[in-house]
Amino acid sequence: MMRYLMPLAIFIVLAVFLLVGLTLNPRQVPSPLIDKPAPKFQLNQLHESDKIMSSEDNLGKVWMLNVWASWCVACRDEHPLLVQLANSGIIPIYGLNYKDERNTALQWLKRYGDPYAISIVDTDGKVGINYGVYGVPETYVIDKQGIIRHKQIGPVTVDSLEKTILPLIKELQNQA
Amino acid sequence: MMRQFSDVVKVTIFIFVLFSVFPLSTWAKEAIPVAEDPDIEKRMLALTVDLRCLVCQNESIADSRAEFSNDIRREIREQIKDNKTDKEIVQFLVDRYGDFVLYNPPMKPTTILLWFGPAILFAIGLGSLIVYLKRRRLQIEDVSLSQEQLKEAEALLNEDKKGKNV
Numbered sequence: 001m002m003r004y005l006m007p008l009a010i011f012i013v014l015a016v017f018l019l020v021g022l023t024l025n026p027r028q029v030p031s032p033l034i035d036k037p038a039p040k041f042q043l044n045q046l047h048e049s050d051k052i053m054s055s056e057d058n059l060g061k062v063w064m065l066n067v068w069a070s071w072c073v074a075c076r077d078e079h080p081l082l083v084q085l086a087n088s089g090i091i092p093i094y095g096l097n098y099k100d101e102r103n104t105a106l107q108w109l110k111r112y113g114d115p116y117a118i119s120i121v122d123t124d125g126k127v128g129i130n131y132g133v134y135g136v137p138e139t140y141v142i143d144k145q146g147i148i149r150h151k152q153i154g155p156v157t158v159d160s161l162e163k164t165i166l167p168l169i170k171e172l173q174n175q176a
Numbered sequence: 177m178m179r180q181f182s183d184v185v186k187v188t189i190f191i192f193v194l195f196s197v198f199p200l201s202t203w204a205k206e207a208i209p210v211a212e213d214p215d216i217e218k219r220m221l222a223l224t225v226d227l228r229c230l231v232c233q234n235e236s237i238a239d240s241r242a243e244f245s246n247d248i249r250r251e252i253r254e255q256i257k258d259n260k261t262d263k264e265i266v267q268f269l270v271d272r273y274g275d276f277v278l279y280n281p282p283m284k285p286t287t288i289l290l291w292f293g294p295a296i297l298f299a300i301g302l303g304s305l306i307v308y309l310k311r312r313r314l315q316i317e318d319v320s321l322s323q324e325q326l327k328e329a330e331a332l333l334n335e336d337k338k339g340k341n342v
Contacts, residue, residue, distance in 0.1 A: 026233060032274040099243075125247050132272040134230035134244050 031132050031151045038065070038142045039130035046097050046105060046119035053094075053120050055146070062172045064093045065140040066116070066156075067128065069100045070108035072136040078155035079112045085161070086115035091169050095119035098128050098136055141165060143172045216256045223252060223262055226279045227269065236279065 033039075038055055045051045066082060068075045086093050095116035097105050102121065109119070122128055131140065132151075141150040150168055152160060224238035224245075231244040248269070255265050269277050281287045321329070 029230060029274060029276045032271060126251075129247060129251055129272060132274075134273065 027135065028153055029134075031148075031153075033132055033148050034151060036148060038140065038146050038148050039127070041120070041122075041127045041130070043096075043120040043122060043127060046095070046102065046109075046121050049102065049121070053118050058092075058094070058142070059146050060144050062091060062144060062169055063117075063142055064091055065096055065131075065142060066093055067096045067098050067131070067133050067136050067138045069098045069136050070104045071100065072098075074155045075137045076112065078137055078157070079115070081156055081158065081161065082115040083113040086117075090166070091173075092117040096127065096131075097121050098133065099123065099125045139165075141168055141172070144175065213257075216253055219256050219262070220249060220252050223265060224249060227266075228277050228279055230273060230277065 040055045042052055042054045045053055068079075082093060085091065093115050095118070097119050099122065105119070105121075109116075125133075131138075135153055137155055139152040139156055140148050143149050149172060150165065152165065156165065221238050225236050227237040227248070229235045229237050229240035229242055229245045229248075231242045232240050235242075235245075237245045237248050252265055255268065260268075266278070275281050275287075281290060283291055
């Protein structure tokens with residue numbers, strides 16, 4: 001009896017491991033930046049290129065930093081959702097225009113809508129490296145103390161918004 | 177003879193002038209871009225061989241032509257130029273991208289299984305092999321024969337011998 005049960009047991013254990021493995025996404029690399037202060041930056045704005053925005057301007061409020069680019073196809077998928085979120089006034093969204101060209105970026109916003117309180121320009125991707133960006137779009141939720149609380153790799157979806165991001169925003173906004 | 181000699185002189189002068197003019201074009205070069213400094217390039221390559229490209233996860237940053245790897249290579253070159261040590265540069269990347277960026281993960285509680293898993297599996301395999309072999313030896317242990325059985329066997333053997341002799 002044992003002689004037949006052992007291989008069966010081993011097979012089941014292996015099958016379960018492989019099955020769990022199938023549901024994991026290798027692109028979701030846990031960010032070491034969660035619960036760490038958001039890297040500081042001072043970047044030119046997209047619309048008014050002579051103005052500078054600093055990451056410290058946003059201390060005291062909960063905000064979202066959305067990394068986007070006009071060449072990024074997946075950004076188009078999440079964009080309507082971001083526009084909707086911005087219109088609801090729940091949270092200000094700031095756009096980090098990542099390795100893009102000013103003119104194409106501005107055209108892109110005109111065509112698909114502009115959900116961003118301010119868009120800032122990271123032409124050479126240096127701030128992107130500081131934020132650990134490797135796949136656009138990426139979205140960060142940053143709290144009142146300027147600490148990164150959540151990082152969404154890939155497009156924001158209705159599911160991720162309702163299950164994770166919105167409850168988190170509410171919780172963070174209620175904190176002192 | 178004299179004519180020939182003057183031709184040789186002319187050619188020599190021509191070549192001389194040619195070679196003294198040509199280098200001018202290379203003098204006009206700007207400061208060498210960081211990417212072309214062989215020492216920096218060597219150190220950068222040695223570092224990036226053990227770093228994972230996060231976009232194309234089965235390639236090292238040294239091998240990958242992805243935009244991401246280009247950026248990281250440029251960042252590393254700049255940091256080498258700023259006299260950062262290899263350790264500082266790797267730490268810079270780990271701070272931003274996590275241990276996942278390393279092909280050689282550090283030993284810590286979450287990676288213990290990764291480091292010792294194969295050894296543990298090997299020990300389990302070796303252990304069960306030893307147990308199996310021992311059990312098998314017990315199973316084929318000599319069974320003592322009774323006197324009658326011995327005689328019977330001897331008779332059978334003798335019969336065989338006789339058969340051969342015929």
